[in-house]
Amino acid sequence: MGTLIQNGQVVTARETFTADVLIEGSIIREVRAGIDPTGHTLVDATGLLVLPGGIDVHTHMDMPFGGTVSADDFETGTRAAAIGGTTTIVDFAIQAKGTRMRDALDTWWRKAEGKACIDYGLHMIVTDLGSDAGKQGLEDMDDMVQEGVASFKLFMAYPNVLMVDDGTILKALQRTARNGALICMHAENGSAIDVIVQQTLAAGKTAPIYHALSRPTLAEAEAVHRAIALAEIAGVPVYIVHLSSEHALNQVREARDRGLPAFAETCPQYLLLSIEDNQTGTSFEDAKYVFTPPLREKRNQPRLWDGLRTDNLQVVSTDHCPFCFADQKTLGKDDFTKIPNGGPGVENRMQLIYHHGVNCNQITLNRFVEITAESPARIFGLYPRKGVLAAGSDADVVLWDPHALHTISAATHHMRVDYSMFEGFQVQGNARQVYSRGELIVDRGLYLGRIGRGQYLRREARGGAWQ
Numbered sequence: 001m002g003t004l005i006q007n008g009q010v011v012t013a014r015e016t017f018t019a020d021v022l023i024e025g026s027i028i029r030e031v032r033a034g035i036d037p038t039g040h041t042l043v044d045a046t047g048l049l050v051l052p053g054g055i056d057v058h059t060h061m062d063m064p065f066g067g068t069v070s071a072d073d074f075e076t077g078t079r080a081a082a083i084g085g086t087t088t089i090v091d092f093a094i095q096a097k098g099t100r101m102r103d104a105l106d107t108w109w110r111k112a113e114g115k116a117c118i119d120y121g122l123h124m125i126v127t128d129l130g131s132d133a134g135k136q137g138l139e140d141m142d143d144m145v146q147e148g149v150a151s152f153k154l155f156m157a158y159p160n161v162l163m164v165d166d167g168t169i170l171k172a173l174q175r176t177a178r179n180g181a182l183i184c185m186h187a188e189n190g191s192a193i194d195v196i197v198q199q200t201l202a203a204g205k206t207a208p209i210y211h212a213l214s215r216p217t218l219a220e221a222e223a224v225h226r227a228i229a230l231a232e233i234a235g236v237p238v239y240i241v242h243l244s245s246e247h248a249l250n251q252v253r254e255a256r257d258r259g260l261p262a263f264a265e266t267c268p269q270y271l272l273l274s275i276e277d278n279q280t281g282t283s284f285e286d287a288k289y290v291f292t293p294p295l296r297e298k299r300n301q302p303r304l305w306d307g308l309r310t311d312n313l314q315v316v317s318t319d320h321c322p323f324c325f326a327d328q329k330t331l332g333k334d335d336f337t338k339i340p341n342g343g344p345g346v347e348n349r350m351q352l353i354y355h356h357g358v359n360c361n362q363i364t365l366n367r368f369v370e371i372t373a374e375s376p377a378r379i380f381g382l383y384p385r386k387g388v389l390a391a392g393s394d395a396d397v398v399l400w401d402p403h404a405l406h407t408i409s410a411a412t413h414h415m416r417v418d419y420s421m422f423e424g425f426q427v428q429g430n431a432r433q434v435y436s437r438g439e440l441i442v443d444r445g446l447y448l449g450r451i452g453r454g455q456y457l458r459r460e461a462r463g464g465a466w467q
């Protein structure tokens with residue numbers, strides 16, 4: 001027989017209602033009030049919200065970057081995610097220049113195999129379409145789609161490392177018209193930023209604050225505009241990752257107002273942290289907040305919340321890419337360009353967005369579920385298997401205690417990193433129990449599942465299901 005979660009408030013993107021949720025095996029069998037309890041294991045969810053497991057579509061576990069490797073691997077990172085109420089991640093494999101995408105996929109499968117604690121999908125970062133006018137690379141993209149890699153990330157930043165030119169971007173976008181995949185863009189004008197960075201260093205400005213000061217919001221907005229224009233030329237949707245500023249958001253809004261399928265995510269760090277609040281300007285501690293796009297001025301925050309309310313931003317992901325302060329961020333002690341770019345957050349996304357979004361009246365409870373679970377599932381080919389509490393969906397279920405008080409701290413978090421970007425933040429609302437495919441994997445902050453139980457998710461390239 002099954003597990004019957006009784007009397008909770010079930011939350012979907014559209015409604016909130018009192019109902020029971022019956023889990024049989026790994027699947028949700030029924031969601032309705034008054035399910036006959038006979039023979040089932042009963043779980044009393046009175047006073048709790050029953051949410052679909054969170055989906056974080058932007059993480060970097062075990063990623064070689066900036067002369068080091070991100071501090072969480074698939075074990076520590078996904079365990080921390082689960083404790084925070086996230087039951088699915090989509091991470092990024094990276095094609096090394098001059099190599100085949102399949103090599104990267106195999107490498108990332110090996111990283112995750114036997115380690116992932118929750119289900120995971122992979123995007124492919126494309127760095128090179130090959131020398132034969134891109135033919136081999138474009139065929140590789142089709143091959144990846146067959147393997148369930150339904151999305152690709154391309155970089156308009158990080159010249160000589162990950163950046164690709166506009167021709168490559170256009171070719172990749174055009175290919176998705178055939179294979180149904182979605183292109184995700186890191187939208188910053190890398191060449192322009194590089195000029196400013198070199199000028200900044202030449203002026204002797206080497207402290208971490210100059211990372212933020214050398215990456216203007218207009219360089220982000222320009223790249224967002226270009227990415228959307230290239231997608232319009234190709235006649236396909238595009239998804240802007242880690243959008244950080246009002247200027248960039250304006251570009252997405254303008255495109256959507258014209259009816260274009262332009263999508264974007266933002267992250268808790270852009271909604272809640274700022275240059276004013278989190279940068280001293282002089283201390284190397286500022287390096288804790290060196291990620292890309294960088295911290296922005298505080299006035300951007302209400303604009304981003306507004307973007308979430310108005311559906312000009314559809315998703316909140318974390319861009320979880322942790323580097324320890326003591327021995328990784330310090331690689332850039334004398335030169336901000338050598339600070340590994342990225343920050344931790346996968347464990348805290350649900351808490352932060354629930355508290356600062358729902359409790360602080362920025363978004364409704366239903367919108368919270370939509371931007372943390374349902375929309376990511378829809379956009380990235382996981383819906384309705386993931387992202388919703390409905391008959392037939394995977395039983396990824398979070399029993400959420402809306403009254404639980406929690407203070408975020410590196411002293412108590414489960415991510416393998418020696419600082420928290422949200423140190424001391426007090427939140428109300430936290431995951432109490434977490435089920436993944438019907439298995440209770442978290443109980444009050446304790447991970448109960450087997451390491452390596454997470455499964456690779458073959459995602460569907462739907463080429464239009466986003467509408």
Ligand code: URP
Pocket residue numbers: 060186242290291292293319321341342343
């Ligand atoms: O600083 C960041 N965002 N690091 C991860 C790589 C990326 O651009 O997403």
Ligand code: ZN
Pocket residue numbers: 186241242292
């Ligand atoms: Zn990026």
Ligand code: ZN
Pocket residue numbers: 058059060319320321
């Ligand atoms: Zn990222």
